[in-house]
Amino acid sequence: MSRALTIGRVGPGVTLQDEGRAGYLGFGLSRGGAADRLALAEGATLLGQGRDLAVLEMAGMGGDFTAEDDMRIALTGAPMQVTLDGAALAWNASHAMPKGAVLSIGGARTGSYGYLHVGGGFDAPKRLGARGAHLAAGLGAPLEQGARLELGEDRGRGTGLTLDPGERFGGGTVRIVESFQTALFPQDEVARFTATEFRRGARGNRMGVPLEQEGAGFTLEGGRNVLSDVVVPGDIQMTGDGTPYVLLAECQTTGGYPRIGSVLPCDMPRLVQAGPGAPLRFAFVSLEEAVELERAAARHVETLDKRLSPLLRDPQRMADLLSYDLISGVSAGDTHKH
């Protein structure tokens, strides 16, 4: 029988995810995939394997996982409370998980989506070319207690590495470009939009998140008569009452709500990781700047392995690092930054 991880108690938003399914936009199916693509890459780098392997995405809350065999794991994305057989474990790091060990992952300390990666990836059957759940399309479902997740063959080796995820879990300024409907909004409404500090609403899911603020909604004349047209992840649409809504990986493929701008793909990790109530601001950049920022982000991902550093194993030091981590929200890896 193949190697596996079994699920004990589990939070409501734990799904298998990967890079999603490109190519079905014309058939009404958005790409989907992991909400935080950078976390996918970080986990793959920590385990020295491909970014196309399936991982567990945990929205806000993890669960208990039992190893049926020896395996390697990595934890990335929003840092969560975690223990392995009762001992604290560093986030943003790779670890050995021996057969029979129980990994207990609680709530997110900051941010929204945490990720559990395994050496060899999770080996679920592919549907329409991918393993990830697309909840809005009815492909796959949140994982439930008792599920047994089979693992792919682990060709890599080595654990005990850490990677600095940077500061992306507390909201902040997100860069956007004008999109084809930005000009529908009056200039002063666009100016008010970029001058407003929003809070990430609590109702968000993998389709999108609302942006809350105290002032009036954002409106445009004739907004209801906009012909339905293509929608892309990152688009910020104005719903009927003028509440901005940022569309995410599982968004619809077409829509009639006008869009004031679109978040840069390289800033989507910051946007999706902003926890409920986290402050968010939006700043326009030109298309040319956006392309250069994407180029830099792609380079960052390609050179993640150069940022790996060994995880300190001295238990006394470990306790220090963990408490530091709890207070500041900065990963243990930060102390090793050169």
Place this chain on the structure above:
Amino acid sequence: MEQETAKPPIIRSVGVDGMLVSFADRLSEPANRAALALSAALERESWDGVEEVSSSLVSSFVRFDPLHLSHADLREKLAELVEGCDWRAAALPEGRRLWHIPTVFGTELAPQLGQAAEAAGMSEAEAVKSLSEARVRVQAIGFAPGQPYLGELPEPWDIPRQSSLTKRIPEGALAVAIRQMVLFSVSAPTGWQHVGQTAIRLFQPEADQPFLLRPGDEAQFTPVDAETLASMRSDPKGGAESEPIR
């Protein structure tokens, strides 16, 4: 209308990695034809750096890799292709099919036939005749997987969407508004009026062909009674049959 068809197509960026060619700012047959034809042509061209092409009601969308194909270069290539042909009069994509889809109109299965007929100024019988005789085109697929926008219906069907949403309309529901129909691939809340019910499953993730309809296909909704429809539920196509359009 003449003035509108004379408007040149516009090319605009969508997000950081998308480009959109729009043929109109409102729906018309020539604009929809142009979008379908240009999208098919873009698929055939399969330019380096282009990752995906899709078609919406009046526009063609290209997703590309801006790190390998610049916005300026893609815009230039698109402009050249767009100007090289009268897309509003172009032939529709090849391989299109006409679908005959068994449908229960009205009854408790489709409770808004009465109010929709009234809005269109028809009796229920006239409404069923009009809706079942109309041969409509899949103008675009979108919003949900495999879900078509169908049109154009005769002029009396220029009825508004309801201001308050129907809480949940079932999969396979046929709904009308603004001279269009939507055939629902999922159960969803909607402002469209539920006039018919089919047993068709438009999105079958496990099938070799997961999406039943393609943009440019045509459809006609054949009236059947509830008992006949019930017997078709075991067929994933819900009794629908297709023939090639030549």
